[in-house]
Amino acid sequence: MDSCRVLLDGSRLIVESCVRAGAHVYVGYPITPASLIFSYASRRFPIALPAPDEITALQWMAGLSAAGHLPVTATSFPGFALMVESINMAYMMELPMLIIFVQRLGPSTGTATAGAQGDLLLLDGLISGGYPLPVLCISDLMDCWLLPSIALRTAVELRTPVVLLSSKEMVMTQASFDLRQLPAIEPVHRAFYQGPGPYRSYDPGDGLVPPFLPVGNDRHIVRLNASTHDRSGLLQHTGEEAMANTHRLGEKVEALTPVLYHLDEQDGAQTLVVSYDITSGAAREAVRILRSREIPVSLLLARTLLPIPAIYYEVIDRYPRVVIAEENAQGQFARLLFGRRIPSKIRLIGAVGRMVRPEEIVREVLAG
Amino acid sequence: MSIFLTRPDLPFCKGCGHHHVVRSTVKALEEIGVRPTDVILVTDIGCHGIVDGNFATHTVHGLHGRSVALAAGIAMGLPPGKKVIVYIGDGGATLGLQHLLEAARMNVDLTVVVHNNMLYGMTGGQPSSLTPRGFRTGITPDGVSLPHHDLCRLVYDAGAAYVARVLGLGDFSETLRQALEIEGFTLVEVLELCTSYGVKWNPGLRLKALAEEAGYTPGVWTRPPRPVFRLPAGSGEPLSPRGEGLLDLPPVEVWFSSPLEERWTMILSGSAGEGIQQAAEILARAAMAAGLHVTKKGSYPVTVGVGFSTAEVILSRSPIFYHGVHEPDALVITSMDGLRNQWDRIERMTRGVLWVDASLPVPETGAEIRVRDFRGRAGARYAALYAIWTVLRETGVLPPEALLEVVRGSPLADRIPVDRLASLG
Numbered sequence: 001m002d003s004c005r006v007l008l009d010g011s012r013l014i015v016e017s018c019v020r021a022g023a024h025v026y027v028g029y030p031i032t033p034a035s036l037i038f039s040y041a042s043r044r045f046p047i048a049l050p051a052p053d054e055i056t057a058l059q060w061m062a063g064l065s066a067a068g069h070l071p072v073t074a075t076s077f078p079g080f081a082l083m084v085e086s087i088n089m090a091y092m093m094e095l096p097m098l099i100i101f102v103q104r105l106g107p108s109t110g111t112a113t114a115g116a117q118g119d120l121l122l123l124d125g126l127i128s129g130g131y132p133l134p135v136l137c138i139s140d141l142m143d144c145w146l147l148p149s150i151a152l153r154t155a156v157e158l159r160t161p162v163v164l165l166s167s168k169e170m171v172m173t174q175a176s177f178d179l180r181q182l183p184a185i186e187p188v189h190r191a192f193y194q195g196p197g198p199y200r201s202y203d204p205g206d207g208l209v210p211p212f213l214p215v216g217n218d219r220h221i222v223r224l225n226a227s228t229h230d231r232s233g234l235l236q237h238t239g240e241e242a243m244a245n246t247h248r249l250g251e252k253v254e255a256l257t258p259v260l261y262h263l264d265e266q267d268g269a270q271t272l273v274v275s276y277d278i279t280s281g282a283a284r285e286a287v288r289i290l291r292s293r294e295i296p297v298s299l300l301l302a303r304t305l306l307p308i309p310a311i312y313y314e315v316i317d318r319y320p321r322v323v324i325a326e327e328n329a330q331g332q333f334a335r336l337l338f339g340r341r342i343p344s345k346i347r348l349i350g351a352v353g354r355m356v357r358p359e360e361i362v363r364e365v366l367a368g
Numbered sequence: 369m370s371i372f373l374t375r376p377d378l379p380f381c382k383g384c385g386h387h388h389v390v391r392s393t394v395k396a397l398e399e400i401g402v403r404p405t406d407v408i409l410v411t412d413i414g415c416h417g418i419v420d421g422n423f424a425t426h427t428v429h430g431l432h433g434r435s436v437a438l439a440a441g442i443a444m445g446l447p448p449g450k451k452v453i454v455y456i457g458d459g460g461a462t463l464g465l466q467h468l469l470e471a472a473r474m475n476v477d478l479t480v481v482v483h484n485n486m487l488y489g490m491t492g493g494q495p496s497s498l499t500p501r502g503f504r505t506g507i508t509p510d511g512v513s514l515p516h517h518d519l520c521r522l523v524y525d526a527g528a529a530y531v532a533r534v535l536g537l538g539d540f541s542e543t544l545r546q547a548l549e550i551e552g553f554t555l556v557e558v559l560e561l562c563t564s565y566g567v568k569w570n571p572g573l574r575l576k577a578l579a580e581e582a583g584y585t586p587g588v589w590t591r592p593p594r595p596v597f598r599l600p601a602g603s604g605e606p607l608s609p610r611g612e613g614l615l616d617l618p619p620v621e622v623w624f625s626s627p628l629e630e631r632w633t634m635i636l637s638g639s640a641g642e643g644i645q646q647a648a649e650i651l652a653r654a655a656m657a658a659g660l661h662v663t664k665k666g667s668y669p670v671t672v673g674v675g676f677s678t679a680e681v682i683l684s685r686s687p688i689f690y691h692g693v694h695e696p697d698a699l700v701i702t703s704m705d706g707l708r709n710q711w712d713r714i715e716r717m718t719r720g721v722l723w724v725d726a727s728l729p730v731p732e733t734g735a736e737i738r739v740r741d742f743r744g745r746a747g748a749r750y751a752a753l754y755a756i757w758t759v760l761r762e763t764g765v766l767p768p769e770a771l772l773e774v775v776r777g778s779p780l781a782d783r784i785p786v787d788r789l790a791s792l793g
Contacts, residue, residue: 006617018440019609063441173665284689355692
């Protein structure tokens with residue numbers, strides 16, 4: 001076959017990537033604009049369970065994960081809001097799972113069929129105590145293929161829930177796409193604890209991640225706990241061992257979350273364009289337009305959003321002028337990077353209820 | 369000491385019924401003859417939930433009210449023969465009532481033991497939905513004014529295989545044994561009086577008298593066996609993805625060519641149910657058949673069957689990074705719904721061409737206006753596809769035949785009368 005050009009959407013790539021990576025249980029509750037993922041998952045995942053609400057969805061996922069499965073769900077803000085306590089539980093219990101978060105226009109139920117990038121700041125600080133949760137973000141169709149499997153591998157290797165952030169236009173827009181460019185996806189390898197008993201669910205040994213063993217196994221009893229606990233998984237008020245265990249949760253995510261980004265620097269560029277998610281497309285187009293006019297410009301597309309990779313600051317420090325483009329009113333990624341006192345060299349491009357346009361980025365770059 | 373316990377002393381107040389629950393559970397497990405590794409105890413938030421360390425089984429300590437859903441996930445993911453037990457209080461059962469009903473409906477293989485001491489014992493003795501009318505608590509000194517849920521009846525009606533209510537006095541291990549031996553959803557409600565708050569606010573009250581007065585009748589209610597909800601993986605069957613690979617899509621071959629040099633954008637807007645999205649997708653495939661890059665997206669209200677339906681299509685010689693459409697080259701309106709949806713955009717247009725159905729008014733616009741009889745000639749169902757056919761004929765951005773070939777080569781061939789549309793000119 002000399003051509004493999006097909007018309008597809010990101011949801012299709014995401015679901016296929018998940019099953020090829022070895023995720024075999026999808027737990028879904030329908031919500032626009034994540035329903036397309038649920039629909040594909042129901043046709044393709046070995047097992048797809050319709051949950052009666054999003055809290056149940058996350059609790060089932062936690063139970064399935066505790067029993068040794070690798071569950072996936074997708075939702076949007078209203079559903080994600082219901083999941084937050086349960087995500088904290090899974091984080092504390094150290095249960096691997098993938099939550100695909102498809103952003104839409106808020107606040108509240110907002111406009112279900114309009115895209116947005118309005119939920120990033122919600123994810124920073126999602127875990128009570130301020131511990132970081134790995135958040136990866138899709139910036140194009142190729143990412144729809146690559147990132148779900150990386151997110152699943154991260155979930156397993158770090159024993160943690162992982163959020164894969166996206167938005168309506170990213171997962172629902174159909175596009176011509178050549179399947180020949182897709183690399184193979186290696187299944188995520190799961191290794192369960194093989195050592196002698198007693199097994200201590202939260203003993204990381206010399207590392208940061210304790211070896212996993214499913215509850216219900218025939219070899220050693222397993223204790224999982226959503227409350228502050230010692231290394232064996234038993235309640236402990238605020239003892240030294242328990243506090244060290246809680247501290248380790250943040251440490252492992254800070255140290256082991258993969259750092260993923262696209263950096264395209266051009267000699268002589270005085271301006272760096274930074275973006276993520278759906279606005280990455282407008283940023284790429286803006287850079288193409290500028291370079292076609294022989295205006296040097298560099299581009300940073302963030303795929304790892306949390307914890308913030310230090311390299312982003314290093315790259316930004318190299319430029320006298322930085323334009324950050326995202327589809328929200330506040331400049332949420334800029335706030336994530338710099339707080340509310342954003343340096344004067346940082347220029348923000350935002351939009352609400354529509355996509356950021358390439359010409360808006362071009363104009364801001366030229367304004368420098 | 370039992371193999372199911374790590375130590376004999378329990379972490380409960382003197383005289384608390386929770387002691388009886390644990391001892392009866394352990395005795396029931398011993399009589400069934402399972403191993404500690406066959407038992408998964410899932411505890412909710414409440415005094416009962418601090419018992420994990422006493423059990424020499426798998427233990428999972430979760431959130432308030434969610435333990436049944438958490439345990440359901442565990443139970444459906446494990447092979448038969450494991451005993452998943454939930455310890456939950458009346459407060460947790462109130463908070464997680466939906467989870468109880470759903471697990472009963474699905475007949476998930478677990479046993480829920482409700483420690484119903486008629487109040488929230490960990491937080492000062494507030495009433496739950498299982499607190500009986502007249503029962504006094506820390507925030508209802510005159511007694512609760514509303515009737516309580518009959519939890520046993522609720523979960524039985526939801527489909528539970530076995531439901532029992534017992535007074536939490538002495539040994540009720542036989543009831544727990546029966547519940548644990550049944551494969552499916554079982555629930556045992558254990559009535560207790562909280563020695564710290566229940567007794568304090570209701571001095572002299574006896575559990576048996578309270579139960580009788582409240583209509584908390586002890587008993588056992590059973591149903592004939594029915595299939596248990598369990599994942600195939602829990603049965604040890606190998607799992608593989610279902611169906612065809614999602615990427616086994618029919619590739620679009622390049623049979624045509626297009627004179628298009630750059631990006632060309634079209635918005636097609638009409639009524640839901642009149643094939644707007646389908647027509648736009650056919651255009652997208654036709655453009656691919658002419659070797660172009662393409663994006664297509666839809667916009668419609670959440671009620672998918674009524675109101676407007678709008679599609680945006682971009683055709684481009686070079687890869688498309690940005691698939692937004694601000695000012696389209698072509699705006700095609702096939703119905704009043706579409707016109708209303710695009711009215712503001714039409715008024716803002718300073719360039720491009722507006723194709724509008726002959727039945728509709730035409731807004732003021734800077735675009736070139738072309739009025740065509742899409743609906744009259746092709747009918748409402750095919751007006752959108754006919755409109756695209758018309759646009760291709762009039763602009764030449766693609767050979768119109770590409771549109772016909774896409775339909776002919778697709779499962780839509782039997783349903784869409786493309787030759788008739790083409791003959792309309």
